[in-house]
Amino acid sequence: MVEAETDRDPDLAVIEAGSRTLRAQAGPPQGDPIPARPADPEVDRALRAVEEELAGRWGETKLDPSVQRIAALLDVLGSPQRAYPSIHITGTNGKTSTARMIEALLAAFDLRTGRYTSPHVQSITERISLDGSPISAERFIETYHDIAPYLEMIDAQQEYRLSFFEVLTAMAFAAFADAPVDVAVVEVGMGGTWDATNVIDGDVAVVTPISLDHTDRLGETPEQIAGEKSGIIKKDATVVLAQQPVDAASVMLKRAVEVDATVAREGMEFGVLSREVAVGGQMLTLRGLGGEYPEIFLPLYGAHQAHNAAVALAAVEAFFGVGSDHARTLDIDTIRSAFAAVASPGRMEVVRRSPTVVLDAAHNPAGARAAAEAVTEAFGFSRLIGVVGASDDKDVRGVLEAFEPIFAEIVVTRNSSHRAMDPDELAAVAVEVFGAERVQVEPRLDDALEAAITLAEEEGEFSGAGVLVTGSVITVGEARLLLGRG
Secondary structure, eight states, X not given: OOOOSSOOOTTHHHHTTTOEEOXXXXXXXXXXXXXXXXXSHHHHHHHHHHHHHHHTSOOTTSOOSOSHHHHHXXXXXXXXXXXXXXXXXXXXXXXXXXXXXXHHHHHHTXXXXXXXXXXXXXXXXXGEEETTEEOOHHHHHHHHHXXXXXXXXXXXXXXXXXXXXXXXXXXXHHHHHHTTOSEEEEXXXXXXXXXXXXXXXXXXEEEOOOOSOSHXXXXXXXXXXXXXXXXXXXXTOEXXXXXXXXXXXXXXXXXXXXXXXXXXXXXXXXXXXXXXXXXXXXXXXXXXXXXXXXXXXXXXXXXXXXXXXXXXXXXXHHHTXXXXXXXXXXXXXXXXXXXXXOOOTTSSEEEETTTEEEEOXXXXXXXXXXXXXXXXXXXXXXXXXXXXXXBTTSOHHHHHHHHTTTOSEEEEXXXXXXXXXXXXXXXXXXXXXXOGGGEEEOSSHHHHHHXXXXXXXXXXXXXXXXXXXXXXXXXXXXXXXXXXXX
């Protein structure tokens, strides 16, 4: 058994009876992975036209829980999602970072990869990646126009038109088949059972940590949310299960038994054996399904990213049959080089020095707690200023309470999304959590960034003060642009 860093509830042993567990029987491009707007004005206009057409459909937060429409669309497209094996990822936090790590590991073994993740940080083209890079604007436009005639056909047949997310999902699957890819790494948009991505039968199903988010759609307890997310576990698949609340793990294991899936559990079959903070990230020893992987440098901060790395490694091992067909570790040098090249934009990302400005897309309490622990461990700021812009459908109080112990002061703001919480309403909650003397309101994000940097600079150049921008992926993406990235 792996001695995982976080405590694993011993009661899990009770609910593991009957489940079949997986035990061993015996690189992406460097630089900023976020694309800028197209330099060619005509291409930029064409991309904006496609973005406007997509935006005219149901947004990602308005859902009809069904895969009927996406299944009908893919059927007329010739079922492109059947052209390659897939690794399917669900969970509440860590999905995108884990997907990027899985993609990097697969690419390091000379497999052509497709990755579908959401939401995007800055550019919609980020969501569909080939060989570790977002598809070009030209290819994105071409893919949309290739399937556009079929969209009208399906729209006319269904009670509701295809949504923004359903169309993007079909585009991703079509682009992957056209490439073609050797394997697709697919992140769910929300939930699992009725998510548009759940028309694939993932050879490996990955479940990152489950906590409360989207409770109005997925359920109000981890157990209810796990019930929805367990829908991605298909017959005879391998399930790579990150550490979970006991009730959520119980649901996942029961589902695995029902469909005769094989289970690999963090803290049992794989996990983090050790980690220590290193310059620019952390040094890990991971226990995989086939054995130990020492001296792995991961250029990402926080214990949560170490656990994401363990999950990603186990998923790739399972994809290659380690632990079931044979017992051996994957080539350690290949694993090391792949992890060393991983980037996860907007996740504990440093975008400026003097003072240091860090971006993190935490938008629920569990994500905020992980970010607070990571920034404290990795940076040790003498004084930290928070910039928070959140969506109005999130547990904002829970997020603020997670950050209260580490923020000396907080600047509340908003992003450009129509879902953004009004800054005055956010400030009212912040005052209750922080006290009025620690809260500043700046409705414009650029003003909020300037105010926070000024507050950090008041301590002097060598004081070790910093700024953390957080609360929403959109807030982080817009701050990234304002601070000169992308």
